[in-house]
Each structure stands twice: as C-alpha cells, then as structure tokens.
Amino acid sequence: MRVISGRVWYRGRLDPLSVGIDEDGKIAAVRKTLRADESIDHGDALILPGAVDLHVHMREPGLTHKEDFASGTRSAAIGGVTTIAEMPNTVPPVTTADALDGKASALKGRGAVDYALYAAPRSGEAVVRLRKATAFKAYMAPSTGDLQVRPPELESILRESETNRKLVVVHAEDPAKFRARKVVSLADHAEARPKEAETSALALLARVRGNARIHVAHVTSREGLDSLPSGASCEASPLHLFLDTSRTLGTQGKVNPPLRSPADREALWDAFRNGRIDAVASDHAPHTLEEKEAAFDEAPAGAPGVATSFPLLMRRSRAGDLDLGRVVAAMASRPAEILGVPKGAIEVGRDADLIAVDPRRVDTIRAKRLRYKCGWTPFEGMEGCFPTAVYLRGEAVIEDGEPAAEGRGRLLAPST
Ligand code: NCD
Ligand code: ZN
Numbered sequence: 001m002r003v004i005s006g007r008v009w010y011r012g013r014l015d016p017l018s019v020g021i022d023e024d025g026k027i028a029a030v031r032k033t034l035r036a037d038e039s040i041d042h043g044d045a046l047i048l049p050g051a052v053d054l055h056v057h058m059r060e061p062g063l064t065h066k067e068d069f070a071s072g073t074r075s076a077a078i079g080g081v082t083t084i085a086e087m088p089n090t091v092p093p094v095t096t097a098d099a100l101d102g103k104a105s106a107l108k109g110r111g112a113v114d115y116a117l118y119a120a121p122r123s124g125e126a127v128v129r130l131r132k133a134t135a136f137k138a139y140m141a142p143s144t145g146d147l148q149v150r151p152p153e154l155e156s157i158l159r160e161s162e163t164n165r166k167l168v169v170v171h172a173e174d175p176a177k178f179r180a181r182k183v184v185s186l187a188d189h190a191e192a193r194p195k196e197a198e199t200s201a202l203a204l205l206a207r208v209r210g211n212a213r214i215h216v217a218h219v220t221s222r223e224g225l226d227s228l229p230s231g232a233s234c235e236a237s238p239l240h241l242f243l244d245t246s247r248t249l250g251t252q253g254k255v256n257p258p259l260r261s262p263a264d265r266e267a268l269w270d271a272f273r274n275g276r277i278d279a280v281a282s283d284h285a286p287h288t289l290e291e292k293e294a295a296f297d298e299a300p301a302g303a304p305g306v307a308t309s310f311p312l313l314m315r316r317s318r319a320g321d322l323d324l325g326r327v328v329a330a331m332a333s334r335p336a337e338i339l340g341v342p343k344g345a346i347e348v349g350r351d352a353d354l355i356a357v358d359p360r361r362v363d364t365i366r367a368k369r370l371r372y373k374c375g376w377t378p379f380e381g382m383e384g385c386f387p388t389a390v391y392l393r394g395e396a397v398i399e400d401g402e403p404a405a406e407g408r409g410r411l412l413a414p415s416t
Helices: 069-078 097-107 124-129 151-164 186-192 195-208 222-226 238-242 262-273 309-318 324-339
Strands: 002-010 013-021 027-031 038-049 051-056 081-086 114-119 135-139 167-171 213-216 233-236 354-357 389-392 395-399
Touching: 002 354, 013 038, 038 324, 051 069, 051 309, 051 324, 069 081, 069 389, 069 395, 081 324, 081 389, 097 114, 124 151, 135 151, 151 167, 151 195, 151 213, 195 213, 195 222, 222 262, 233 238, 233 324, 238 262, 238 309, 262 324, 309 324
Parallel strands: 002 038, 051 081, 081 114, 114 135, 135 167, 167 213, 213 233
Antiparallel strands: 002 013, 013 027, 038 354, 354 389, 389 395
C-alpha cells in the first residue's frame, strides 16, 4: 500500500496521520501508523482534500487560443484543484448530444485532473438528450457564448431536470434590470449590470424552481445571498471575494457578473467567513491580453483564476482571517457533495485526491508560475500559499510545486 503522511485534515481537525491508498487510487485507511510499500512523509505540512472547482471555462474545443484543456488543467493542479466542472460555452456550444460527445472525445486523455462536463440545454426536451452531462448550466443573461435562455425555456429546463434529478447551475442576472450607459470603467460596468439584476433574477428563479436542484453561480452581494431560493446552494468567486471596483485593473477586471464596491466585497467576505456561502469556485474564464486590450465596452468579460483560489484562501487562513474548516468545506467537501462525486474529503472509500501545503511558505502571485496560456492574472502581486505536492487518485500530479504528470484526468460519470 502507498502511504502519504503529514498533518491530515480528518474528521474536522488536523492530526499527525497516515493516509493509505489502494491500487484503485482510493483511500483505504487513515491511521496513526500504517505499514507501507511506498511512503511519502510530508512532515508537518498539512494534508487536505484536493479542491473541486465547480466553475471553469477551459476553452476547448474552439477557443484554444485563450486556453486549452491540457494547459488549463495543468494550472488547476498547480493551484491544488484535482476536480473541475467544465462550462459549456465552448465552440460548438454544448447544447446537443453530438457537441457533448465531441467535447468528451476531444478532451479524453488530455486533462491533468479529473473533470465533469456541463451541458447547456436550450429547452426541456434537450435536457433528456443531454442526460450524459454531469449537470446543466442555465444563463439568465447574455455573457460570453450567447447561451441566454428566456424565462419560459428556463422553466421547462427546470421541470425536466427535476424529473431527472439533475443539478442546474444558474448564472443569475436579470437583463431587464441592466442599464444602458457608457461603460469605460469597472464602476460603470457594475452600474450597467447592477446588484438589482442579481436579486431580480433570484426572485424570478425562486418563483419557477419547483423542486429542481439548483446551484447559484458567482453570487456577488449580500443582497444576492438574502434572495437565494430556499434550499439552493451557491458559490462565490475569489474575483468578488478579493477584488472590487477600487482596483486599477481596467478590462482585466471586467467580468460577469461585475466586480462590486469595496463595501459589497467586504460584506460578501463576512458572509463567506460566517458560512453563508457553500462553495468557492473560480469562474476561470481566460481571454488573451490582446482581446482584453479592446475598448472597455468591447472587451470580453472574464478572467482566469483556477490556480489562485486555494492559495488565496489558504493565505487568509494562515493570517487568522478564515477558519481552515471553511477553506476545506468551500473548496472541497461542499462542491464535491453538490456535484455528487466521491471526492472532497479524506475518508475511507473516497478518491485519494490530496494536497500537501505548508502555510508558512507564502509566495507572491506571479502569472508566470500559474502557467495559464493567456499569461496574466488579475491577482498579480497578491499573496498565496501554493501546494508543494498534489495527488490525483494517489499519484503525484504536482511535486515540489511543479507539474509531475499529465493526461491522467478522467471524465466523471453523471450521478443520475
Ligand atoms: C465567461 C466567459 O468568458 O466564458 N465570462 C465571465 O465574465 N464570467 C462567461 C460567463 O460565464 O459569464
Ligand atoms: Zn462562468
């Protein structure tokens, strides 16, 4: 048996323990000592469950000048992410069974980490045809990829998903609340797509959701959290937890939904610390620097982030600003539960996806280290604690902070 030891996050606390891993890459035992054929001792570094990122855009197929599956999943591993859920706004969009099959075969054998695929049904009937997708994404507003669905279609998608017990992830902005105005700054963008668009979309969603399983993507405000339909889970992105309209990011900070004011960001952070946000998901949405050089109102919305979510949160935890339990819950256990995959916790029977991290090692975030194809990060210069080693089903994908193996990622089967 292969054994990995260190200060292990087990049953809600850290203890010096050994994690035994079987031939299939599953956790077979967690004990003080274990007899091993091969053992890797991380000393007093922390051993945490690998992160599960519910919201990434790896741009393959069709948009591989921005990112591709190999580069994007390599970056994921660098940031301690061992499972990603990949969004459907690639080219062609994942709106048909053919596009879903085509995407699955294009990505096969190329990912450094495990992955789930979202589809974007345009109607209730499409839900049935797209049942091989892990979960669905529904855009209530226009964004990159033109996949917006109107309220009647949204309702029929929710009805069919309810029957099929599928998870529907919702981009909740109501375009009826958008304000036509000249947009030349982050503050203008925030006013053009205001918080009211979020609360209004969530109110609409609460009226039509029935018993569908819904997850609300990238909530940006406390008002948004207060408007969540009952029983819905939600995520926040580090974009909205760490950045706001006071930053001089220009178009690099243009994302949908927009960055909010410093006061909104602080309120969101407090809500997160207090356990009101289920998951932290990156909304990794790379665009090239050249594309971002366009005039503010023309530039595409979206920013990369898959490699920085865990390091940023780990840094806040080290600074005493966030419980380690919140980091693990938001980055691993809750998102695994929401997606319905056997990951996200150090427990017998789960996949041995593990992060080794020494929180005393604080690095300055530099784009080069993250290896994104687009070559930039909106978190440049901020501090992060990066993993020294990352294991996917027991095998190292990161060693000494550097990529060690690629192409081992598997497509996760849909839970229904
Ligand atoms: C996303 C992208 O670029 O794919 N952009 C963004 O600002 N979040 C699209 C999206 O999910 O809205
Ligand atoms: Zn997105």
